[in-house]
Amino acid sequence: MTDWVQEASDWLVDETLRGTRADRLVRGLCEKMAEGGVPLVRVQIACGLLHPLFKAFSICWNRDEGLVRDRFAYSSPTSEAWLVSPLKAVLDPGENPEIRARLKLGEGINQFPVLKEFKERGYTDYYCTRKAFTWPEETALANMDGCIASFATDAPDGFTDRCLATIRRLFPRLAVAMKTLVREGTAQNLASTYLGSQAGERVLNGRIRRGEYDKIQAVVWYSDMRQSTELADRMPPELFIERLNRYFECTAGAVLDHGGEVLRFIGDAVLAIFPINGPGGAERASRMAVAAARDAFRHVERINANLPKEDLVPIRFGLGLHVGDVMFGNIGVPERLEFSVIGACANETARLEDLTKTLDRPVLASDAFANLVDNSDWDPMGSHRLRGVSEPQPIYALVL
Structure with missing residues (x-):
């Protein structure tokens, strides 16, 4: 192995440990390979994702056009081009883990339409391969838990044996780097999705011991959907889940x-x-x-104007708003923790929401909160006793 190949391998390790982004890793490695004598014209890398919105991403480096990164949503239709591509073929566990097509000889152009396009662009050789991130390989590939890559050249004689040996040497190291970055991204995605961005960041930064907390000041929001118990009892589970998600899209989405x-x-x-x-x-x-x-209620109004015929009951909810000091940290048992806010302010916010039913106003706020915003938007509702609070508290209702 020549010195530059070893240097490229070392560079991959160092950059991965530094947390360099995947697109910069791909671009840097392609440039190093080209400088080392591998006549690359196009390289594409694709990896699966564990993400609530996206199932995979790809990075395409082109010597003349630069770098393009794409993400593929679960909702995206599967394209015909993908189904008849060599990348899809090499992903099949039952197929050869490599595809080599000497385009200048016409190899592969009848089987894969994209290779005909590459030949028309002047590409002379194409190599495609895969690496699973876990074992058994069949399970990993079925879940797209791995990396697939293609390498193309427009050199007159295509890839030499030495060039292919270099690609085969460096690709597994790139796959390890991609696995590291994908796994780190998965941890961040899941922590943010299930805990929230700030709580997730705290957990990933080591705040994982029970009882660790920060005292912070915050506005606290607590909203609750009306008639949920009654509707859950009489609606088919799948319809109730759809209803819940519509409500969460309006409320949590607005937050x-x-x-x-x-x-x-x-x-x-x-x-x-x-x-x-x-x-x-x-x-x-x-x-x-x-x-x-305000946005949450506008979203609900739009949804209620176009309810599905299977669920014609309008969505309604109450909301409490308060401001004060809360403890933001880990609670639970050592084996099962939750990162959340606790304290009097959080409890009183839930009591405010409960009071929306009694006062028949959908949004209620504490005196402390109302004093921070435009008073013309709020109707005074008098003083009311909140469960767990010794003295009656002035309450205000938002004018929607």
């Missing part, structure tokens, strides 16, 4: 759209915070929460 963080889905309730930090402080966080509340 996320306006910079808040969803911490928990408690049955059909949403617990979220708008942390108080940065310019604007508490006033800005409160305005964000009000904007999210």
